[in-house]
Amino acid sequence: MVGHTVDANQDNGARAGARSDGARTLRTVAGIVLLAGVYGLAAFFSLRLALIEENITPLWPPTGIAVAALLLFGTRWWPGIAIGALVVNLPITESLLAAVATAAGNTLAPMFAVWILRRARFRTELDRPRDVVVLLLAALIGMLVSATIGALALVLSDQVAAGEFWTSWSVWWAGDSMGVLVVAPFLLVVWNRAHHRYPPPRRLELLELFVFLAMLAAVSVFAVTAKASILFVALPFVGWASWRFEQSGAASAALLVSSAATWAAVGDRGPFQGADLVDRMITLQGFNATVAFTAFFLAALVSERARSREALERGAADLEARVQRRTTELSEANQRLAAQIAERREAESRLRRSERQLAEAHEVARIGAWEWDLASGEVTWSEEMFRIHGAEPGAFPVTFDKAMEFIAEADRPRIRRTTETALQQRKDVPDVEYRIELPDGRARHLHARSRFSLAEDGTPLRMFGIVQDVTERHEFEREHRIADTLQRSLLPASFPEMDGILIAARYLPAERGLAAGGDWYDVIALGGGRVALVIGDVAGHGLDAASLMGQLRTAVRAYALEGHAPAVVAERTDALMQEVAEDQMATLLFVALDVEARSATIVSAGHPPPITIGARGSRLLDVRLAPPLGFAPRTRFRESTASLETGDTLLLYTDGLIDRPDLAIDEGLRRVLSAAEANRDADPEELCDRVLSAMVSGDASDDIAMLALCLTPAVPGDLRLRIPAEPGALSQMRRRLARWLDAAGVPADVRGDVVLASSEAAANSIRHAYGPSKAWVELEAGVADDEVHVVVRDRGRWRAPRGRGGRGLSVIEACMHIVEIDRGAGGTEVRMRRPVRARVVR
Amino acid sequence: MSRLADLAVEEEDGAVVARITGEIDLSNAATLERAMLDTVPNTATGMVVDLTGVSYLDSAGIRMLGEMAERLRWREQRLAVVAPEGSRVRGVLTMAGAQDVVAFEDSFDSALRAVVGQG
Numbered sequence: 001m002v003g004h005t006v007d008a009n010q011d012n013g014a015r016a017g018a019r020s021d022g023a024r025t026l027r028t029v030a031g032i033v034l035l036a037g038v039y040g041l042a043a044f045f046s047l048r049l050a051l052i053e054e055n056i057t058p059l060w061p062p063t064g065i066a067v068a069a070l071l072l073f074g075t076r077w078w079p080g081i082a083i084g085a086l087v088v089n090l091p092i093t094e095s096l097l098a099a100v101a102t103a104a105g106n107t108l109a110p111m112f113a114v115w116i117l118r119r120a121r122f123r124t125e126l127d128r129p130r131d132v133v134v135l136l137l138a139a140l141i142g143m144l145v146s147a148t149i150g151a152l153a154l155v156l157s158d159q160v161a162a163g164e165f166w167t168s169w170s171v172w173w174a175g176d177s178m179g180v181l182v183v184a185p186f187l188l189v190v191w192n193r194a195h196h197r198y199p200p201p202r203r204l205e206l207l208e209l210f211v212f213l214a215m216l217a218a219v220s221v222f223a224v225t226a227k228a229s230i231l232f233v234a235l236p237f238v239g240w241a242s243w244r245f246e247q248s249g250a251a252s253a254a255l256l257v258s259s260a261a262t263w264a265a266v267g268d269r270g271p272f273q274g275a276d277l278v279d280r281m282i283t284l285q286g287f288n289a290t291v292a293f294t295a296f297f298l299a300a301l302v303s304e305r306a307r308s309r310e311a312l313e314r315g316a317a318d319l320e321a322r323v324q325r326r327t328t329e330l331s332e333a334n335q336r337l338a339a340q341i342a343e344r345r346e347a348e349s350r351l352r353r354s355e356r357q358l359a360e361a362h363e364v365a366r367i368g369a370w371e372w373d374l375a376s377g378e379v380t381w382s383e384e385m386f387r388i389h390g391a392e393p394g395a396f397p398v399t400f401d402k403a404m405e406f407i408a409e410a411d412r413p414r415i416r417r418t419t420e421t422a423l424q425q426r427k428d429v430p431d432v433e434y435r436i437e438l439p440d441g442r443a444r445h446l447h448a449r450s451r452f453s454l455a456e457d458g459t460p461l462r463m464f465g466i467v468q469d470v471t472e473r474h475e476f477e478r479e480h481r482i483a484d485t486l487q488r489s490l491l492p493a494s495f496p497e498m499d500g501i502l503i504a505a506r507y508l509p510a511e512r513g514l515a516a517g518g519d520w521y522d523v524i525a526l527g528g529g530r531v532a533l534v535i536g537d538v539a540g541h542g543l544d545a546a547s548l549m550g551q552l553r554t555a556v557r558a559y560a561l562e563g564h565a566p567a568v569v570a571e572r573t574d575a576l577m578q579e580v581a582e583d584q585m586a587t588l589l590f591v592a593l594d595v596e597a598r599s600a601t602i603v604s605a606g607h608p609p610p611i612t613i614g615a616r617g618s619r620l621l622d623v624r625l626a627p628p629l630g631f632a633p634r635t636r637f638r639e640s641t642a643s644l645e646t647g648d649t650l651l652l653y654t655d656g657l658i659d660r661p662d663l664a665i666d667e668g669l670r671r672v673l674s675a676a677e678a679n680r681d682a683d684p685e686e687l688c689d690r691v692l693s694a695m696v697s698g699d700a701s702d703d704i705a706m707l708a709l710c711l712t713p714a715v716p717g718d719l720r721l722r723i724p725a726e727p728g729a730l731s732q733m734r735r736r737l738a739r740w741l742d743a744a745g746v747p748a749d750v751r752g753d754v755v756l757a758s759s760e761a762a763a764n765s766i767r768h769a770y771g772p773s774k775a776w777v778e779l780e781a782g783v784a785d786d787e788v789h790v791v792v793r794d795r796g797r798w799r800a801p802r803g804r805g806g807r808g809l810s811v812i813e814a815c816m817h818i819v820e821i822d823r824g825a826g827g828t829e830v831r832m833r834r835p836v837r838a839r840v841v842r
Numbered sequence: 843m844s845r846l847a848d849l850a851v852e853e854e855d856g857a858v859v860a861r862i863t864g865e866i867d868l869s870n871a872a873t874l875e876r877a878m879l880d881t882v883p884n885t886a887t888g889m890v891v892d893l894t895g896v897s898y899l900d901s902a903g904i905r906m907l908g909e910m911a912e913r914l915r916w917r918e919q920r921l922a923v924v925a926p927e928g929s930r931v932r933g934v935l936t937m938a939g940a941q942d943v944v945a946f947e948d949s950f951d952s953a954l955r956a957v958v959g960q961g
Contacts, residue, residue: 727869731846734865734898752930760900763868807938808901814937 028076035069035080036087043088046179058284059262060175062088063143064183066110067117071124071184072191075111082107098157105149109176113142124188126247127303132296136289139180147173167278174285181292182258189251209245213252216241220257224264229271231261231287238291242298246306250295258288366469372400374423374460379403388446388469390438408435408443419463426458433470445474483546484509487519490550496525500595502712504684506692508704510541510656518545518586519654519705520553524560529596532560535652535707536588536607539628548581552629556590566590566603570626570637574605577630585630589623589652593644598711600642600650605629608655608669611676613687614648618677620669621650649684649710651676656702657695671695684708718782725766725775725794734759737781737790744783746836754781754834757815758790760808761830765794786836790816795827846870847896851881854890857957858882859950863895866903875906879913888920888957892950899931901938908943921945922953 043062066081085103093099116138123131151169154160160168216237223231234257241249265272265284272280362369368385372378379400383393389406396402407415411434422429431449438444450465487509495503505521518538526532534556538545555576559569569590577586589607593600602610602621606628609620623640644650658668675694679687688706696704719740723729734755741751758779765777778793813819818833847864860878882889891907893899911921923946925932935946947953 727867730867730869731865731898756898756900756934759867759898763900763902767868807904811901811934811938 031073032077032080032083035065035077036083039065039081039084040087043084047088047092058171058175058178058265058281059182059258059288060179061183063106063110063146063176063179064181065187066106067113067139067142067180067184068187068191070110070114071117071122071188075114078107078111081110093153094157094159098153098159101153102150105146105153108149109143109146110180112145113138113180116142125192126185126188126296127300127307129297129300129304132293132300135185135296136181136293139177139184143173143176143180146176170278171281174281178258178262178285178288178292182254182288185247185292185296186251186255189247193248205245209241209249209252212237212241212244212249213256216253216256217260220260224260224270226270227273231271234260235291235294238295239298242295243302246299246302247296250299254292254295257291261287261291368467368469369465370398370403370467371462371464373462385467388444388467389436390440390442406436406438408437411435422452423460423463426452426454426460429463429465443471444469445471479542483541483543486543486546486550490546490553491520492522495523496531498525498529498531498595500712501531502684502710504688504708506688506704506706508656508692508696510702518549519656519703520549521652521705521707522553522557523707523709524557526560526563526592529594531593531595531709532566533591533593533650533652533707533709534560534589535654535705536586536605536629537654537656537703537705538586539584541703544584548584548586551580552577552586552588556588560590560592565639566592566601567637567639570603570605570629571635574629574635574637578633581630583630585628587628587655591650591652593650593709595711598644598646598648600644602640602642603637604640605635605637606631608653608658611651611653611673612642612644612648613651613676613680614645616645616648618673618680620673644711646711649680649687649708651687651691652707654703654705656704657691657706660701668695684710718780721779722776723762723779725777727763727766729777730759730762730766733762733779737779740781741788744788746783746788750788750834750836753815754788754790754832757812757819757832757834758792760812760815761790761792761832764808764830765792765828783836788834788836790832790834792830792832793827847874849874849877851878853886854954855958856885856887857954858886858889859892859954860889861892861895865898866896866906867898867900868902871902871906875910879910882914882917882919884917886919887959888922889914890922890924890950890953890957892924892953893931894924894926894929894950896931899934904935904938904940904943907940911944920957922947922956924948924950924953 039062042065043060046059046061062084069077069080082103085106086099089099089102089106090096093102117134120134120138122134122138126132126135147169150172151160151165154168155162155165216234219237220234223233238250238253238257241253243249245252261284264270265280268274268280272283275283361367362382362384366384366388368388369382370385371380373380377400379398379402381398386393386395404412404416415432415434418429418432429450429452431447433445433447435443435445446467447470448465448467450463452460453462453464455461488507491507492505495505503523505523507519507521518541520534520536520538522532522534524532524534534553536549536552536556538549538552552573555573556569559572564572570588573588577584586605587607588603588605589610590603591600591610592602600621602623603626604623605626609623611618611620621640621642624638626637627635653672655665658672659665660668663671672691672695675691676687678694679690682690687708687710692704692706719737721733721736723733737758738751738755741754746754758781762777762779775795778791780791780793782789812830812832816832816834818831820831822829822831847862847866847870850861850863852859858881860881862874866874878889878891889910891910896903907921907923914921921944923935923944925935925946925948927948932946935941940946945956947956
């Protein structure tokens with residue numbers, strides 16, 4: 001109760017300090033008054049235990065209250081003690097002077113004790129043994145003041161006989177000391193408990209404490225009421241309380257036991273029965289001091305041990321964490337080291353492998369290495385260098401002049417000049433190509449690159465380099481060039497112009513190997529609305545294949561133009577081939593197409609089937625297959641027929657498109673079909689490009705020829721345009737619309753009106769309908785029932801026509817017969833109609 | 843100058859003569875208008891715009907002519923437009939009711955006379 005009341009005051013006082021000195025003073029005064037009240041009340045009850053006169057009691061709690069209050073709230077609260085003491089002493093003291101003196105003693109003693117405690121750096125938590133010892137000393141020494149002054153005042157005021165001075169003094173001193181030793185710690189513990197200066201209590205701990213204290217109370221009552229002197233039986237319980245509940249247990253138990261003992265002593269009960277005053281005092285004080293000291297000392301010991309155990313545990317946990325961290329670091333470092341070792345081992349083995357590979361590569365690539373020491377004139381050749389020059393390794397000593405002798409006479413001055421210039425100018429030699437003549441008279445082409453190594457002053461020390469035998473490549477390139485040129489010159493440069501068809505063709509020569517030559521295509525106008533598509537592939541490559549291809553192309557063209565049926569053309573060409581090129585073979589696909597009738601007659605000599613692409617999907621045409629030309633004498637070729645539709649495209653190709661080293665033929669066909677299907681709306685030119693790029697990535701490994709023919713509609717279909725909503729796009733839109741109207745047979749004057757109206761509508765969309773973001777205008781035009789209809793559409797709204805901005809609309813209405821403007825939520829649509837024949841009435 | 847139309851300017855009898863060939867639409871009307879007005883000095887009696895070589899003209903072109911007429915009227919200068927009878931441009935001008943905003947003539951000579959005056 002006491003602690004709580006003071007607590008509230010202290011708390012508010014501390015907070016008020018920041019506000020104003022006035023409030024602070026007010027609170028201090030209030031605290032002083034409160035302290036005086038509490039002190040007085042405690043003193044009033046304590047005096048009932050008085051042993052000498054009415055003034056001296058064996059247990060004087062007010063001093064304990066005073067010491068605790070001064071410790072917790074500061075010594076400026078002393079007036080509370082002084083007032084309380086004076087009020088208590090006045091009625092029980094003979095003279096005013098004696099009462100004042102006693103009160104002064106009662107005030108000074110706690111002040112002195114607190115001064116000692118502060119000097120000794122006392123902690124109110126009482127959790128160190130030294131705090132308990134200090135408190136004991138401060139209580140005993142401090143209370144000398146009050147005992148001396150109080151006893152003197154009693155004697156001088158004749159309340160007590162002079163002979164009783166020491167008795168009075170000892171009882172006073174012991175009572176005050178016990179008040180400090182028993183009550184002050186209890187108050188401090190209660191205060192600190194309330195302010196969480198101790199670890200929070202466990203859930204059952206408080207209950208356990210109360211049960212325990214009740215037990216202790218019973219034991220104490222038993223001990224002090226028993227006839228025998230068995231006060232000591234309470235001691236184990238006090239020890240237990242201190243060990244179990246530390247400061248809280250010690251304070252409660254000490255107060256309880258001391259109170260019980262004091263009550264017994266005062267009431268002349270139990271063990272104190274019959275003893276004289278001094279004996280009772282000595283026994284009681286000794287007992288109380290022992291109980292208080294033992295209890296708090298034990299509690300402080302337990303606290304200290306708990307703290308040191310915690311510190312030890314924290315230290316151990318910290319150490320454990322550090323060990324773990326260090327272990328992890330070490331194992332990581334170990335792993336890195338292992339990885340580095342493995343890496344280095346790998347690098348070494350790669351190096352050995354690459355050295356071996358270099359030697360092998362030199363041999364395979366026919367690369368020779370040489371070195372020329374400029375100071376000594378000594379020349380060193382690698383083994384492969386000798387072999388390239390048609391000699392066994394080390395067959396002769398090499399010198400610069402000896403090396404020059406190998407070089408063909410025509411090239412020798414050039415090489416000598418290049419080398420000398422490089423030596424003079426001290427710069428790297430450019431790559432050169434030259435021919436050498438071998439002892440057996442054969443010639444070889446060499447490609448050489450060389451470098452200098454220079455001394456520090458820039459003088460050339462060594463010249464070194466490699467030569468590569470590129471004879472094969474030279475010969476091959478020459479033939480490849482000729483074959484390619486021949487091939488291209490034999491392919492048609494242009495196609496016959498016919499209404500209702502669009503034709504495109506591609507020829508892609510192989511990039512590597514002796515592949516050029518052999519593939520061809522041709523388009524022949526047969527007359528009567530008929531056209532022949534021809535594609536073929538002569539087996540083999542190079543010049544022979546290219547020249548045979550030329551002959552076959554001419555033959556097919558000649559037989560076709562003579563008017564022979566496709567099967568006859570194939571049979572005659574086959575027969576011719578048996579004649580001119582006995583052991584060669586060629587494939588041939590011949591398609592005779594009736595453009596008007598949309599029908600095709602097809603003959604295939606071992607050639608992959610054509611593909612049709614159109615509204616019905618993309619598929620391979622079913623064609624009767626005969627052996628290739630030149631396979632066997634008198635082969636019979638049979639025709640197949642196919643009917644096509646407007647918009648269909650026929651795609652002919654050679655096997656280079658589908659037959660690749662990395663692909664099965666079936667898979668190749670499947671891919672061509674899906675590429676064609678994906679581009680079914682493309683025109684023949686686009687179709688060829690897209691199929692080629694879908695099938696060929698990088699270099700072609702074989703020649704590829706393609707021929708595509710599209711059966712276009714006689715009348716153009718509806719026009720659909722989409723232009724960016726920008727003024728600059730209008731003229732392009734007008735041109736395309738005019739061209740389409742022309743193709744649709746719309747006469748010039750109507751055409752002009754329709755173009756003008758459409759352009760006005762689109763301009764309106766561009767001008768009025770759009771914000772800053774990218775936008776489009778769509779135009780659709782069609783002709784039906786001798787009437788042109790045009791729709792211009794955007795994704796915005798037209799603003800209401802303002803001023804002369806409406807002139808565009810009046811132009812539209814003047815040009816077209818029917819105009820509907822639909823301003824919907826999604827955009828504006830202008831629908832216009834105009835008869836093809838009749839003139840607008842103006 | 844835009845690709846769509848070409849502009850040639852010369853002076854004749856104190857009037858500025860601008861000959862346009864090509865197409866006039868939303869994309870180049872404003873540019874043409876500025877280019878033509880820039881060529882007219884304060885001393886000129888007026889301007890003749892010859893549309894004989896124009897193959898396409900729409901409301902943007904008519905708006906351009908109207909604004910030019912108004913601007914020149916402020917400066918007390920006259921504007922005459924050459925659009926021969928029967929030409930596509932004449933048809934469009936008539937269709938759009940452009941006679942209210944600008945005077946158009948059949949021939950260059952009559953246009954020049956209209957600008958320079960009787961003298």
